[in-house]
Amino acid sequence: MSVVISNLKKAYSGVPVLKGVDLEIEDGEIHAFLGANGAGKSTLIKCLSGAEQPDSGAIEVDGKPFAASGPRDAMRAGISVVYQELSLASGLNVLDNVFLGQEYKRGPFVCKAQEEREVRKWFADLGVSIDPEADLLKLSNAELQVIEIVKALRTNPKLLILDEPTASLTEREAAQLSAQLLALKKKRLPLLYVTHRLAEVFAIADRVSVLRGGKIVLSSKVSDVTEQEIVSAIAGRSVGTTPPDYASQESRRSPLAQVRGLTAPGIGPIDLDVNSCEILGIFGLVGSGRTELLEALFGARALAGGTITLGGKPLNLRRPSDAVRAGIALVPEDRLRKSVFQTLTAGENVAMASAAKLGTLGFRSKSSEQKAFHDVSRKLNLQPRRSELEARRFSGGNQQKLVLGRWLQDGQDCRMLLLDEPTQGVDVGARGDLYNVLSESTKTGLAVVVTSSEPEELMQLAHRVVVLSRGRVAGVLHGAEINQERLLHLAHVGE
Numbered sequence: 338m339s340v341v342i343s344n345l346k347k348a349y350s351g352v353p354v355l356k357g358v359d360l361e362i363e364d365g366e367i368h369a370f371l372g373a374n375g376a377g378k379s380t381l382i383k384c385l386s387g388a389e390q391p392d393s394g395a396i397e398v399d400g401k402p403f404a405a406s407g408p409r410d411a412m413r414a415g416i417s418v419v420y421q422e423l424s425l426a427s428g429l430n431v432l433d434n435v436f437l438g439q440e441y442k443r444g445p446f447v448c449k450a451q452e453e454r455e456v457r458k459w460f461a462d463l464g465v466s467i468d469p470e471a472d473l474l475k476l477s478n479a480e481l482q483v484i485e486i487v488k489a490l491r492t493n494p495k496l497l498i499l500d501e502p503t504a505s506l507t508e509r510e511a512a513q514l515s516a517q518l519l520a521l522k523k524k525r526l527p528l529l530y531v532t533h534r535l536a537e538v539f540a541i542a543d544r545v546s547v548l549r550g551g552k553i554v555l556s557s558k559v560s561d562v563t564e565q566e567i568v569s570a571i572a573g574r575s576v577g578t579t580p581p582d583y584a585s586q587e588s589r590r591s592p593l594a595q596v597r598g599l600t601a602p603g604i605g606p607i608d609l610d611v612n613s614c615e616i617l618g619i620f621g622l623v624g625s626g627r628t629e630l631l632e633a634l635f636g637a638r639a640l641a642g643g644t645i646t647l648g649g650k651p652l653n654l655r656r657p658s659d660a661v662r663a664g665i666a667l668v669p670e671d672r673l674r675k676s677v678f679q680t681l682t683a684g685e686n687v688a689m690a691s692a693a694k695l696g697t698l699g700f701r702s703k704s705s706e707q708k709a710f711h712d713v714s715r716k717l718n719l720q721p722r723r724s725e726l727e728a729r730r731f732s733g734g735n736q737q738k739l740v741l742g743r744w745l746q747d748g749q750d751c752r753m754l755l756l757d758e759p760t761q762g763v764d765v766g767a768r769g770d771l772y773n774v775l776s777e778s779t780k781t782g783l784a785v786v787v788t789s790s791e792p793e794e795l796m797q798l799a800h801r802v803v804v805l806s807r808g809r810v811a812g813v814l815h816g817a818e819i820n821q822e823r824l825l826h827l828a829h830v831g832e
């Protein structure tokens with residue numbers, strides 16, 4: 338079974354996004370599909386899933402012309418999509434979620450035993466052991482993704498599309514999911530796999546295609562291409578970052594925040610020092626307390642004990658606004674839901690940080706909003722550079738940049754910036770830009786505390802890394818000591 342896309346075009350309000358895409362997905366292959374934020378990957382997927390109609394071009398599934406007027410049509414033709422945003426019902430258990438609306442029935446009765454047999458078979462095929470009776474709240478993100486995949490597989494697809502399935506997974510969960518996708522490959526089902534993580538391309542994909550400027554600019558067997566070639570194809574330029582300059586900044590660094598005996602639900606006791614002019618990485622496995630620590634430092638998680646001082650002054654953080662007033666900002670992990678104001682314009686979203694300080698949106702001048710927006714667009718290569726466009730019209734990765742840009746614009750008197758997984762869903766080019774911007778910001782005194790589940794990211798970005806395990810500090814690594822082996826070793830201490 339193969340899917341052939343020829344000369345596909347799609348524009349939004351006259352602005353072309355897909356300008357003639359040619360792509361072939363062959364039988365039994367895992368086809369990685371990459372491109373910068375806003376390149377049009379989701380748009381192409383929507384054209385395949387029937388959520389959008391292409392303006393012109395042709396799609397063939399198994400040699401037959403395919404034109405879906407809606408998602409049901411696409412599913413009937415054999416195209417099934419697993420989106421990043423999970424669509425599971427948290428009040429139901431695993432089995433009921435998999436069969437929701439498609440129960441096996443004998444008369445008015447649901448055949449639970451038959452459903453359970455089937456779901457166990459799927460889990461065995463994928464090499465996972467999930468209890469069909471389990472409550473969804475007890476499952477990891479990776480297990481929830483597997484349930485979405487099983488739901489999709491039940492429709493007997495000819496092409497399964499996975500839109501950034503690992504974006505919200507930790508390194509370990511992502512590796513588990515990759516193993517399950519390789520198990521699926523044995524069934525010869527072609528997969529179109531959208532990701533920003535290059536390591537995954539080399540770990541599981543057979544072919545890789547890159548979308549840029551509305552067209553496919555690279556399509557190759559993975560074995561015939563280098564990582565640098567893929568990065569250049571995505572960014573349209575070579576991407577390099579200057580690793581943090583330890584020596585020159587060392588002398589300017591001074592203690593900024595001191596955390597002593599901090600305990601809060603899920604973490605502690607933790608002692609921690611954060612210096613000005615420093616990027617401090619926080620690494621740990623899922624459940625290690627990374628997010629909880631950042632929330633406690635931001636006043637979003639009540640402390641059960643311990644003290645935090647900033648610039649020598651004790652802080653009493655009862656709520657996030659106390660932290661903002663003290664010069665602490667947090668960009669949370671689930672930022673699309675927690676931080677993007679979808680129906681406000683991009684300019685208003687970026688201006689939100691200064692608005693939070695003024696206490697109202699009303700007193701902000703249009704010209705200062707424009708200035709902030711242009712500053713952020715330039716620093717983070719935001720696409721499109723249209724401040725009047727509603728945030729929801731931006732691609733996922735560009736929405737992330739709006740939130741990050743809020744705190745990185747000139748003139749913010751932020752002293753300590755807390756970033757929880759800042760590059761989730763951000764393309765390689767923009768990652769490089771973000772690393773450079775953060776590195777630059779520390780030169781003016783800013784302290785950055787950043788969590789990441791990707792060791793490579795911390796190796797490129799952080800001056801020091803604190804490794805957490807089970808809510809406590811398992812070790813601290815400096816400069817050249819930061820490597821994947823040491824990070825993972827410490828992260829497993831106490832596991």
Ligand SMILES: Nc1ncnc2c1ncn2[C@@H]1O[C@H](COP(=O)(O)OP(=O)(O)OP(=O)(O)O)[C@@H](O)[C@H]1O
Binds near residue numbers: 377
């Ligand atoms: N409904 C819409 N109206 C107007 N413009 C849109 C709409 N949907 C998408 N766009 C624009 O189309 C372009 C492609 O967006 P798309 O979401 O397909 O990118 P993407 O490659 O999936 O990006 P990401 O990696 O950030 O998810 C973007 O510039 C986006 O702003």
